[in-house]
Amino acid sequence: xxxxxxxxxxxxxxxxxxxxxxxxxxxxxxxxxxxxxxxxxxxxxxxxxxxxxxxxxxxxxxxxxxxxxxxxxxxxxxxxxxxxxxxxxxxxxxxxxxxxxxxxxxxxxxxxxxxxxxxxxxxxxxxxxxxxxxxxxxxxxxxxxxxxxxxxxxxxxxxxxxxxxxxxxxxxxxxxxxxxxxxxxxxxxxxxxxxxxxxxxxxxxxxxxxxxxxxxxxxxxxxxxxxxxxxxxxxxxxxxxxxxxxxxxxxxxxxxxxxxxxxxxxxxxxxxxxxxxxxxxxxxxxxxxxxxxxxxxxxxxxxxxxxxxxxxxxxxxxxxxxxxxxxxxxxx
Numbered sequence: 001x002x003x004x005x006x007x008x009x010x011x012x013x014x015x016x017x018x019x020x021x022x023x024x025x026x027x028x029x030x031x032x033x034x035x036x037x038x039x040x041x042x043x044x045x046x047x048x049x050x051x052x053x054x055x056x057x058x059x060x061x062x063x064x065x066x067x068x069x070x071x072x073x074x075x076x077x078x079x080x081x082x083x084x085x086x087x088x089x090x091x092x093x094x095x096x097x098x099x100x101x102x103x104x105x106x107x108x109x110x111x112x113x114x115x116x117x118x119x120x121x122x123x124x125x126x127x128x129x130x131x132x133x134x135x136x137x138x139x140x141x142x143x144x145x146x147x148x149x150x151x152x153x154x155x156x157x158x159x160x161x162x163x164x165x166x167x168x169x170x171x172x173x174x175x176x177x178x179x180x181x182x183x184x185x186x187x188x189x190x191x192x193x194x195x196x197x198x199x200x201x202x203x204x205x206x207x208x209x210x211x212x213x214x215x216x217x218x219x220x221x222x223x224x225x226x227x228x229x230x231x232x233x234x235x236x237x238x239x240x241x242x243x244x245x246x247x248x249x250x251x252x253x254x255x256x257x258x259x260x261x262x263x264x265x266x267x268x269x270x271x272x273x274x275x276x277x278x279x280x281x282x283x284x285x286x287x288x289x290x291x292x293x294x295x296x297x298x299x300x301x302x303x304x305x306x307x308x309x310x311x312x313x314x315x316x317x318x319x320x321x322x323x324x325x326x327x328x329x330x331x332x
Contacts, residue, residue: 003120004059004310004329008046012059012310020116020124021071027127028069029083030332031118033143035062035301036310036317037173037326038228039251043113044314049254053113060119061087061112064133064142066332074127082137084145086129086283087111103153103277110277119307119329129280131287140301141290143328144177148297149278149286151177151249156282157273158247160185160222167220168192168208169236170227171199173326174249176206176300178224183207184294191218193232198322205299215239226250230258237264245271300325307331 001019006012022028036059042048043057067081077083089109090102097105111117111125133142151174160166164187168175171194182190192208193215200211215235221244223236228250236246237260252258265272278286289295302325305313310329317327 001121002307003116004307005056006044006059007056008043008053010045012044012314014308014310017120020122022069022074022124024072025074025127026071026124027067027074027077027083027130028071029065029085029123029125030068031060031063031065031120031123032082032139032330032332033064034060034117034119034329034331035143035147035173035326036119036313036329037062037147038317041314041317042253047253052108052110057113058116058120059112060117060123061110062143062146063118064139064145065118065123067130070127071124076127077130077132081132082142083130083132084142084287085111085125085131086278086280087146087149088277089115089126089129090280100281101279103279103282119310119331121331131283133287134291136293137290138296138298140298140328141296144173144297144300144326145283145286145290146278147173148177148181148295149282150174150275151181152286153278153282154224154247154249154273154275155181155185156285157275158222158245160187162186163188164221165219166190167218167223167239169223169225169229169232170250171195171203172226173300175224175226176202176325177297178226178249179203179206179208180295180297182224184289191220196322199324202299202302202323202325220244222247224249228252230256233258234260237261237268237270240268240270243269245273248272248274301328303327304330
């Protein structure tokens with residue numbers, strides 16, 4: 001079969017590899033689609049944090065697929081079920097896992113980073129980490145399960161309050177998912193500070209009340225930084241109300257820094273929250289929201305390419321004009 005692989009030299013290639021075989025406790029899954037994002041570009045360029053990538057890396061950490069086989073000791077989900085799979089594979093033995101913080105498992109292992117990803121025709125995954133998505137959930141929503149679980153993890157930490165004024169910095173997929181999820185917390189308003197005026201309509205579809213391309217003097221209870229822009233992180237401190245929260249979701253790159261006025265943080269009694277990956281609890285909550293209909297992200301997939309056209313997909317991710325949401329590779 002073919003798998004999309006990079007050595008971190010700035011390029012990716014479809015490489016012929018042996019078909020995977022499901023081992024004990026594993027499922028054999030045929031990916032339906034895989035999303036690509038800025039993190040994939042960092043993996044391809046080799047500019048990501050080397051502690052979290054094993055080269056040569058098989059891409060595809062955002063995906064949904066269909067179960068086509070079992071390893072020993074497995075009999076469910078049923079053959080033909082559509083599934084999404086928890087990306088970080090927890091050891092279940094370390095103290096982080098035992099405390100429920102499986103996103104911080106001390107033995108870091110993640111699909112599309114340290115183990116084969118789903119930008120391929122087949123993948124094997126631990127059956128215990130598969131979640132069945134209901135018939136009412138579109139493939140477009142399902143393929144966004146992984147980034148949505150990342151946002152869910154962050155919101156579980158930040159715990160937005162009803163009636164809050166929320167600012168989201170950034171207009172990419174994580175920012176748009178954040179807006180849609182924030183709406184479920186019944187905020188007073190959601191503003192988005194983006195780069196491209198052409199993202200206005202898709203931002204409205206996400207639940208944004210006002211799309212901005214220039215910062216204002218308004219103060220917010222919660223600011224979600226989803227662009228990975230150090231200067232915006234610094235400026236956000238000055239836009240929080242006392243007791244407000246800055247939630248860092250965007251990744252600016254390895255070892256990047258942002259200046260902070262410490263007086264403002266202390267005297268403002270501010271909360272600065274970082275959030276890494278997604279736990280089992282975040283995945284369970286995410287899939288439950290999909291299956292109940294509370295969360296529908298089908299609007300977000302704006303560009304689709306065949307796996308064989310991955311280079312065009314990467315170009316679209318880098319430079320497609322707005323409106324642009326999620327770029328997806330259609331596989332099976």
